Amino acid sequence: MTPSAVSKLVSRLERRLGTRLFNRSTRQLQLTPEGAAFYDRSVRILADLAEAEQCASASALPHGRVRINVNVPMGRRFLLPLVPALSARYPDLVLDIVLTDTVVDLMEDRTDIAIRHGPLKSSRLMARKLGRMRMRLVAAPAYLARYGMPGTPADLRRHRRIGSSYWRMHDGWPQLDDGGPVPVLPPGIVQASDGDAVLQLAIAGMGLAYLAAFQVDEHIAAGKLVPVLEAFHSPALVDTHAVYLGHHGKLPARIRAVLDFLQENMRIGNGEGMVAEHGRVAASWMADG
Template identity: 60%
Template sequence: MLAPVLSDFLARYPGVTLDIVQTDAVVDLLSERTDVAVRAGPLKSSRLVARKLGETAMVIVGAPAYLTRLGVPRTIADLDRHDRLGFSYVRAADGWPLRRDGETVVVPPVGRVQASDGEALRQLAIGGNGLARLARYTVRDDIAAGRLVPVLEAFNPGDREDFHAVHVGQGGPLPARVRALLDFLAERGTVA
């Protein structure tokens, strides 16, 4: 979400410098001396202030070569014969929610590979290492280019993953650089 808009932010605010750390791990903003973090998914209760930036749909994808080799899953039960790439850290969700007969079924991501980073999961899926459930904005270009193919869309529950900017500060004044970044990200926040 950040990379495509940071050039515009830097052009608008030439006096602000950025030190960007990309990780899917939850960073302790105080101990890491971090002004702002962008977090996807449900937020845990904390003393941080959160500002919703947008939301995105989720999609299960696989590489064409992988799907040719193992078959395109047509039912939830078909997932049993597939490597399901997942995150290697505990997330708020226990697995992949899917809808069947009006009920939600949660399928755990079980397979040979897990990663702590969404971009790593994307690359693993493109490389034919399994199916991945990722934010649609993350894989939109890959789907358009044919590198990844959505699967089990009939079972997609239509859930959306929120993303927020979080920062320290309980209503006190924010440094101008933090306020500028928060306002800019909120202005550019998208629903994908």
């Protein structure tokens, strides 16, 4: 729907209810207390209706479109290889997979599930923890030969750093610690919106890069990259979640099926740079803003 159509419907609803649901300004739109209460009751009613429909069609296989958002490196390494098995198990699902390192708004982008790593902000989104990703700070031998090996995190101020414009924490590497808080580092001399691009820039000797272990381990073994400051940020584990809209236990069958499949099969570990979380992990009220 267009914004103007939504505005007309909201205005019509406010007239019918006899109360203001939103406080509006040129810069923001905020629910009033009455609007928030009306929203919460409406969500519960819709959830009850969805649950009734699920019970009525419990014997049917999940069907419909499921849109999954995942960053490029994880999507290529871990999600895409699972698609044939997922499609074979649920042949009536239409999988819409978006590989992008841009953090999207699930509702605005009409995304059902997003796979993200890093701290999650508190919100109305739900999250299932998939595991813990190991992060490593690396540089090419040629770069270190020219600029030297950093001895402490404080030394990073004089080094060239490859910025990660795709990551919500691109303005700092919080795992690094030399006995006290390390000042947030500004972006480096070059930025990239794709994790694989950051990796290639690091191999080319452009500077230091902070990447997932599954991206860099084989290049470290081949001598193309060298670990940096591991004593200060080992094991540098970052949580990875599948985030989604909706109430736990009251999801459409198509979304629940994919979430369950990912938790059962997306075992990112065993040498792939993630500490696997075995068994079923309960959903939690955490999400990305």
